[in-house]
Each structure stands twice: as structure tokens, then as C-alpha cells.
Amino acid sequence: MQTTFLQDDFGAILTAEPGDKATDISPETLQSLLTKHGTILFQGFNTTTEEFDVITDKLGTDYMNYKGGGYVRKTTGEEDGKTMLSTSTTLEKGKIKPMTMPLPLHAEMFYTDKRPLLLWFYCVTPAEKDGQTTIGDGVAIYKRLSQKWKDLLAEKRLMYLRSYPDGIWQNIYQTDDIEVARGFCHDSGMTTEVDADNTLHTTYLTTAIPKTRWGGHTAYINSAMTVVMQEGTDREKLSSIRLEDGERLPREMIKEIVDIQSDLIIELEWQSGDFVLLDNSRTMHGRRGFEDTRRNVLLRMVRDVAF
Ligand SMILES: [Fe+2]
Incomplete structure (x- = not known):
């Protein structure tokens, strides 16, 4: 070997x-x-x-x-x-x-505990042809990030927002009981609200730059980009992302992250x-x-x- x-x-x-x-x-x-x-x-x-x-x-x-x-x-x-x-x-x-669509670099399920x-x-x-899995080192991505975005992400967490209509949340949470679904969300660190039409809204706050399990390095590792790429599509109604103050992620920061990632990405x-x-x-x-x-x-x- x-x-x-x-x-x-x-x-x-x-x-x-x-x-x-x-x-x-x-x-x-x-x-x-x-x-x-x-x-x-x-x-x-x-x-x-x-x-x-x-x-x-x-x-x-x-x-x-x-x-x-x-x-x-x-x-x-x-x-x-x-x-x-x-x-x-x-x-x-x-x-x-x-x-079959391409997926940008993301961490798995960082929108829940x-x-x-x-x-x-x-x-x-x-x-x-194509269909490679891609990977990127979150520690290296963080190191390359401009200080102003490091500071912003240290100060403000990401806010993952989901709105699942009746008929959809049952699939996602594998239950027909909304209280069971809400209980699962609360156990996953989310807050929830339910509309009169039985739409389930969830909110989850978490840092974009956590520490790695081994070595304790700060890494840019989160699920932001998969949500950002849905902006302007039908899926945006189901799933969106903001900073914790409700502001959108700055376009300039997204552009910088996309550039760094495309530089470091491995197929x-x-x-x-x-x-x-x-x-x-x-x-x-x-x-x-x-x-x-x-x-x-x-x-x-x-x-x-x-x-
Ligand atoms: Fe994934």
C-alpha cells in the first residue's frame, strides 16, 4: 500500500x-x-x-x-x-x-446540532463522465479569508431558516405528528413556529467558523453555500440563510469564499x-x-x- x-x-x-x-x-x-x-x-x-x-x-x-x-x-x-x-x-x-446538479463545498448537516x-x-x-465528489480543507479556507470577514463571522452567527409546508415536513421529519416534528427540531437546537396552514418554520443559529474536532483549529466549515445557491429559485421559500441580525450574507464575502474554494478544491x-x-x-x-x-x-x- x-x-x-x-x-x-x-x-x-x-x-x-x-x-x-x-x-x-x-x-x-x-x-x-x-x-x-x-x-x-x-x-x-x-x-x-x-x-x-x-x-x-x-x-x-x-x-x-x-x-x-x-x-x-x-x-x-x-x-x-x-x-x-x-x-x-x-x-x-x-x-x-x-x-444531478453540481453542489458547492459544504459541511454535512451543519444546519442542526x-x-x-x-x-x-x-x-x-x-x-x-463528471460527477466527481469534491473536497476542500476548511482550515485552509479560513486561513485565506480576509480579516474583515473573519471578524464578521466571529461576531455574527449564521441563521438557517426553513419553512416546510404541510405535506413536506412529514417527509423531512418522518412523522405525521407536528408535535413530534417540533420536538425533534427542539432537540436539534432549533426554535419552531407553526402557521395556521400547518407550515412548520424552523430557525437554527450556529457559527460559520467552528473549531475542528482534532487539533482545535478554526475552520470555515458550514452549510451556507448550498443554501445561498438556492437564492432566487423555488427552494428559497423552503430554505434560506441570513446572518443572525437578519441581514443577507454580504455578496462581496460570498464572492471571496467562492474564489478561495475554487482555488483549494480537489476533485x-x-x-x-x-x-x-x-x-x-x-x-x-x-x-x-x-x-x-x-x-x-x-x-x-x-x-x-x-x-
Ligand atoms: Fe453533502
């Missing part, structure tokens, strides 16, 4: 040599590479989903589902605690379709049986758009680990 790196101190790549099995990699090696480099890419091991189960268990088995997430994802393996999530889907003319610490992406089938070229582990407190991820709907990249989320 060969170990190389994506950037200076970010992102380890483990490349299989003939006869290597990913299941032979020790938990200590995984832990050390993850905590130092924020990402581990496993290439060429031709890993099966059964082997993938064995490997992900090495770091912790507190797997999460996508309840309260912003999209609809199919779940498999939940019964035996091996929750795997499909790529996000959308309903189009009554049919479930995979979402119930967020995963680790993300495992596993490639069943890559897209014929992961998928092959069947490859997988990647991300520290969701440091590594942001996204996706290049694609057309080939056979693309199948699964996600397993770990809520927390013991180290």
Missing part, C-alpha cells in the same frame, strides 16, 4: 498494491491519518460493500440516518445498524429522480469500489454535476467516535 497526500498537510491517499485488502488496515492507522489529515481516500482496493461494513466499523458504529436533512435520501441497511444513504433524490412528475462527525462515501458506480475521480473518509468538522465536500443517472455513490454517516 502506498501513502501519498493531496495537499501539504491535508488529505491522505492510500493506494492499493497487488494483494492489498482495505480490511487489513488497522484502526490505529485510520485514526492517525484521519485526525492529522482530515480526509483519507482509498484507491484501487476494489472494496465490496461487505468489506466496507467491516472497515467503517473500525472507527465507530454510531451510524446516523438523514432525519431532519434538507433533501430526500433512500436509506438501506438501517435494520442491522448499517445505515447507508443514497445520493439525494427529488420528485419530478411523480417519479423519484437522483439530483444533530450532525455527523465522520462521512464515509462509497462508490458503487461512477458517472460515465476525487471515482472508480467502483473506491471510498473516502471525511472529518466533517474540517473537510467540506461537494460534487461536480453529471448526466449519467447510473452514478451511485453511497454515504454512511457516523454521529460520534470515542477518540
Whole structure:
């Protein structure tokens, strides 16, 4: 097995040599590479989903589902605690379709306290063309940010706003009881309001620049850009973002962040049986758009680990 790196101190790549099995990699090696480099890419091991189960268990088995997430994802393996999530889907003319649009760099579920610490992406089938998963180091992004935006984001938190009409919140929160849905939101650190037409409004406040789990570095890591990109579309009615004083995020700051991210972004070229582990407190991820709907990249989320 060969170990190389994506950037200076970010992102380890483990490349299989003939006869290597990913299941032979020790938990200590995984832990050390993850905590130092924020990402581990496993290439060429031709890993099966059964082997993938064995490997992900090495770091912790507190797997999460996508309840309260912003999209609809199919779940498999939940019964035996091996929750795997499909790529996000959308309903189009009554049919479930995979979402194929590009996604900017974001952290997973930073619009709720119930967020995963680790993300495992596993490639069943890559897209014929494009569809790369992208990643970026939140610590490096923060370092490059102008002092005035560092100061602004230190002073004001982000405010994630959701408005789910009757019929939608039931899907998102997987219940028909609005009080159960509200209870879930309150347990996730949100405040809620319900309209006369049974629309559920939620508000969640959190910093855009938290500390990483390992090393305690300040990182620009949040879910802002996926919400910003919806501005001006139909989805804006469902989901929007402001600073905590209600102001929009300054356009100039967004532009700077987009520029820094496009400079630091790394594309992961998928092959069947490859997988990647991300520290969701440091590594942001996204996706290049694609057309080939056979693309199948699964996600397993770990809520927390013991180290
Ligand atoms: Fe994501």
C-alpha cells in the first residue's frame, strides 16, 4: 500500500498494491491519518460493500440516518445498524429522480446540532463522465479569508431558516405528528413556529467558523453555500440563510469564499469500489454535476467516535 497526500498537510491517499485488502488496515492507522489529515481516500482496493461494513466499523458504529436533512435520501441497511444513504433524490412528475446538479463545498448537516462527525462515501458506480465528489480543507479556507470577514463571522452567527409546508415536513421529519416534528427540531437546537396552514418554520443559529474536532483549529466549515445557491429559485421559500441580525450574507464575502474554494478544491475521480473518509468538522465536500443517472455513490454517516 502506498501513502501519498493531496495537499501539504491535508488529505491522505492510500493506494492499493497487488494483494492489498482495505480490511487489513488497522484502526490505529485510520485514526492517525484521519485526525492529522482530515480526509483519507482509498484507491484501487476494489472494496465490496461487505468489506466496507467491516472497515467503517473500525472507527465507530454510531451510524446516523438523514432525519431532519434538507433533501430526500433512500436509506438501506438501517435494520442491522448499517445505515447507508443514497445520493439525494427529488420528485419530478411523480417519479423519484437522483439530483444531478453540481453542489458547492459544504459541511454535512451543519444546519442542526444533530450532525455527523465522520462521512464515509462509497462508490458503487461512477458517472460515465463528471460527477466527481469534491473536497476542500476548511482550515485552509479560513486561513485565506480576509480579516474583515473573519471578524464578521466571529461576531455574527449564521441563521438557517426553513419553512416546510404541510405535506413536506412529514417527509423531512418522518412523522405525521407536528408535535413530534417540533420536538425533534427542539432537540436539534432549533426554535419552531407553526402557521395556521400547518407550515412548520424552523430557525437554527450556529457559527460559520467552528473549531475542528482534532487539533482545535478554526475552520470555515458550514452549510451556507448550498443554501445561498438556492437564492432566487423555488427552494428559497423552503430554505434560506441570513446572518443572525437578519441581514443577507454580504455578496462581496460570498464572492471571496467562492474564489478561495475554487482555488483549494480537489476533485476525487471515482472508480467502483473506491471510498473516502471525511472529518466533517474540517473537510467540506461537494460534487461536480453529471448526466449519467447510473452514478451511485453511497454515504454512511457516523454521529460520534470515542477518540
Ligand atoms: Fe453533502
